[in-house]
Amino acid sequence: MTPPPVVEVHGRPRPSLETWYVVPAGIDDPARPSGGNRYDRRVLLGLEELGVPVHELRAGDLATELAAAPDGAVVVVDGLLAVAAPAAVVPAARRLRLVVLLHMPFSEADPTLARAERSVLTAAACVMTTSDWARDWVIRHHGLMPERAWVAAPGVDPAPPAEPSPAGARLLCLAAVTAGKGHDVLLTALETLVDLDWQLTCAGAVDVEPGFVAGLREHVQRSGLGDRVELTGPLADAEVAGALAATDLLVSASRHEAYGMAVSEALARAVPVVVTDVGGHPEAVGAGGVLVPPDDPDRLAAALRRWLTEPAERERLRSAAARRRTELLPWSATARRIAEVVDALNPVGPWPVSPVTTRPRTRP
Template identity: 40%
Template sequence: MIAELGDLGWQVDVLNLGEGFPWPSPATRETASNQLRAIPAGRPVVVDGLALGVLPEAAAQLAGHHPLLALVHHPLAMESGLSVARAGQLRASERAALATVHGVIVTSAETARLLTADYGVPAARIAVARPGSDPVAPAPGSQDGIVRLLSVGAVVPRKGFDVLIAALATLTELPWQLMIVGDRTRDNHAVMRLDADIARYGLTDRVVTPGVVSPSHLAKLYAEADIFALASYFEGYGMAYAEALAHGLPVVGTNGGAIPDTVPSDAGLLVEPGDIAGLAEALRRVIGDAALRQRLAGAARTAAEQLPTWPHSAAIFARALERLA
């Protein structure tokens, strides 16, 4: 997005607010607030919601001297695995921060609806700019009789890898292999749970978890895949789902958050988040039926033609900035 805004004539200066958000250390919080206060007055400022949502005091100060835009991928309290107290703390903090901003960019209509209904953000202040997708060649898939499943996402509770592994554990009579690609450094407990589940169900020869891979390696994995599978509890948009459609892959996933807005009903099978039995049945159908996979893949390729491009998304983002400036 930064590159596309540059092509549209915007000079974008990137400010690194530090690591650990949305639970920064006191030192990180203080440093981030000081950095934001040091921005020369009058410049439009865009702050990612991961940080802004836990810096309501800094947001209020910024809004007094700058056109302030929040970029919200999904509400922080929607992250899975939070205690009731922590979720409530995040919701109150983000609601306070969003009350100060002059505009909000969200990545889906579903997130816009949530911010209006649950966070009190006026709909007129919200612009929806879905992330762009780059056109790619359809995946040819595997050629050896093994149905290859690809799952892409950071190993955190919200991605539902516990549900995916439990569902696949009931399908060991079928010829499948799963590759889980994504950051394994974000949540040590979730990584330990995933590795333990794979071992407990006896799937170590069927499930590979390489962590983050290079873009070229990921492109190769997409090309070799037959099915995209991800059991997210919630997505504010679902970029991995969109990437799967771009590669013409059938999708087996959930209807959490904005996923149904991204994945048409004829391009994938979506079940309720956390529904192990429902996900297992969907996986059984798609793994075991080559004709169904072909139909879903054809619909995925059609859906990919309707995905926004990065220039299209950047134009929406730029218009929001222009209104503020």
């Protein structure tokens, strides 16, 4: 009989039991890229590299997928799926060692989801969040026991530094075009900067909220920004890398962020960021950029004007981003964190591990 694979956790080898990982059916759909899908895929690859045996299940009917796992199995479920199907998740949690991977607290942005989210999270054996902020939020708002809430922050891929332009005029917003991502606030801020040289590329899905996108396009034309603002639609991974390599500044007026993978992806290339002070954004930014209040186009415009008109400010932020680049953790660290959780739920008996991330929470 072939012995089970061995995973080394905390420097000590031990046999690993099989794990089930339930992901959205469209996890690899190039037309609908998302931070959550990229996170799931990178963690799955990382677990395989660590030798953790994982069964990937693509959810059609979540109840059916959960029924495929044997009693007592460790099952990781993408939080988007879990919160949408409490009737399937809560009963399954009675026979499975269920881990809900909560990419963001959905009820923070949509309070109507609070009851469903609370029932799922409190039924789970463990909840994984992507930031200290998100962990604290679910503990406070859902009464989650702290020892059952963990953090596995997103990693980054190594990338060469972007080559900045002298004027810093190339701006990039990397997000689905939705109200929650605050593109309307960003355009309002940029309307006050028409006396300056800049170009904005908005890269992200444009079919999630068609009405909002239509209003945004009308806003662009009405304000005379048609030759300065481009909505590209979703980009493939290679195209995202190219866009980041060719930008000077990442901007985001997002109203809700559990972490902000676009921020860390920019900083991995030493690209500075000007983003809103919401959710887990400060953890992603560290000292590598500027935080501004959400829904405040005047403060956002002021930060962008300083960037565009003051060479010393551009140099300061570029130096800060270059330092932050050296602090970011790779995806292998994220996968190892998930492996620790799987190991802790292993019925053979867990090794003692801390439920709190080792990444410090910093502000610029």
